[in-house]
């Protein structure tokens with residue numbers, strides 16, 4: 001019984017949250033890796049672009065709510081996301097046309113493009129704060145829980161409850177679908193393969209007649225989709241605060257680099273590596289040990305390796321260790 | 337007039353000095369023509385000029401009587417000119433078959449039968465079709481590079497040092513493949529370091545020195561020319 005309780009405890013506080021958080025990071029990390037692999041620069045505007053996409057989702061959600069449209073048990077935001085995606089694709093293509101294209105045409109070095117992306121980051125950040133403000137916004141509606149902790153306890157008779165939020169299931173489910181479609185596109189379609197070819201060897205891609213303008217455009221379209229969905233899922237599950245999105249860039253970049261920058265499947269797995277590490281290391285295991293150890297050996301302390309305030313230190317350490325020992329990422333595999 | 341010609345081409349990289357000076361080469365369909373010369377002579381540059389990868393100050397490039405001097409590299413590929421660069425001539429992170437598919441990017445028809453033809457020509461590629469090209473040996477990679485270039489069914493195939501860095505046995509094998517391609521009525525223009533072996537399979541050859549034509553002739557003539565022998569063929 002105690003053993004089961006211990007398992008449920010870990011499921012509830014580590015496994016389900018980490019799987020959710022990992023999915024959210026994975027979408028951001030694929031975004032980073034795609035831009036890096038094809039446009040060849042580190043996009044520091046990633047976090048704020050995701051905030052922008054989330055903001056648009058929220059505004060549309062509010063509009064739907066105000067005119068009485070809802071999805072019943074599901075969050076209204078799901079209905080708003082497709083519209084927000086269309087808007088975000090427009091935004092991405094706009095930024096590319098008026099900012100990044102100039103440097104690409106002039107063959108600027110990647111560092112310069114990365115600096116330019118910092119400029120884009122500041123502008124995007126400012127626009128978000130002007131429109132929706134810096135405060136916390138909640139836009140989740142519908143049924144909050146699929147299983148409530150109390151119901152779970154009553155059902156099973158265990159001490160520990162397992163709570164599963166609908167936003168967690170939605171996040172994991174939507175991420176898996178989105179990522180499957182993306183990998184199918186990159187690996188099986190002619191356009192997807194041409195993007196990988198362009199990322200692999202730009203000169204040879206040009207000699208094969210692949211049109212770079214088309215490749216760049218499709219990259220931004222995918223980026224718009226990933227930024228909106230990744231951001232909105234994070235906001236639904238936690239809450240929307242622009243600053244948090246900026247902060248999330250550290251674990252997102254860590255995930256992309258752990259996965260081998262330029263390798264989308266690595267970035268996908270990297271998201272989970274980072275999420276699980278962060279939560280494993282910052283979780284207080286006291287209760288867990290109380291279940292599995294005899295009473296005499298019960299720990300006095302929280303048995304927490306690192307306080308949750310330092311969770312970014314985990315991503316940062318992983319980032320540094322990977323860059324030092326496995327700069328090409330911890331997974332073997334093809335680049336984009 | 338030859339099928340594919342570069343006429344008195346002069347030009348260099350960006351605003352830098354001229355690398356090739358009034359350089360002329362031509363090749364007919366079903367012919368192998370080699371460009372030889374010391375390192376840094378401008379052989380690769382001459383090929384880039386023929387493909388439009390550098391801008392010419394003067395001179396012209398003509399295919400089948402049509403002046404294509406003003407066309408972009410991509411448009412020249414559409415005219416049937418395929419190029420295998422000296423380095424980075426494959427998509428290393430993609431499979432053999434995907435490399436061939438990318439070679440056929442400009443084709444809208446069903447190119448599955450062309451892939452079959454390439455596999456007939458290079459049987460090893462059929463065996464390795466689902467392997468990443470980065471994991472293949474040097475000689476196999478060069479076959480992938482050739483295969484990719486052949487996917488548009490080119491009328492002109494330009495090869496920049498197709499046998500660089502492979503063993504003598506593999507080199508002979510690659511030359512055999514190139515002869516097979518020639519028999520499909522393709523005009524082949526290649527740059528080679530292995531001058532003797534290249535001239536042996538070439539119908540004609542050019543020797544380029546500091547960006548200018550120095551000697552020209554049939555493969556046999558150049559092989560037997562004492563001046564060419566002493567300076568480029570190691571006596």
Ligand SMILES: Nc1ncnc2c1ncn2[C@@H]1O[C@H](COP(=O)(O)OP(=O)(O)O)[C@@H](O)[C@H]1O
Nearest residue numbers: 349352355373374375376377378379380381382
């Ligand atoms: N991308 C480039 N930019 C500027 N100069 C170049 C470039 N590539 C080659 N060169 C110069 O052009 C000259 C001829 O080079 P190349 O055509 O590669 O010679 P080859 O192929 O005969 O060995 C060399 O002096 C080389 O330094």
Ligand SMILES: [Mg+2]
Nearest residue numbers: 379380381422
């Ligand atoms: Mg060369």
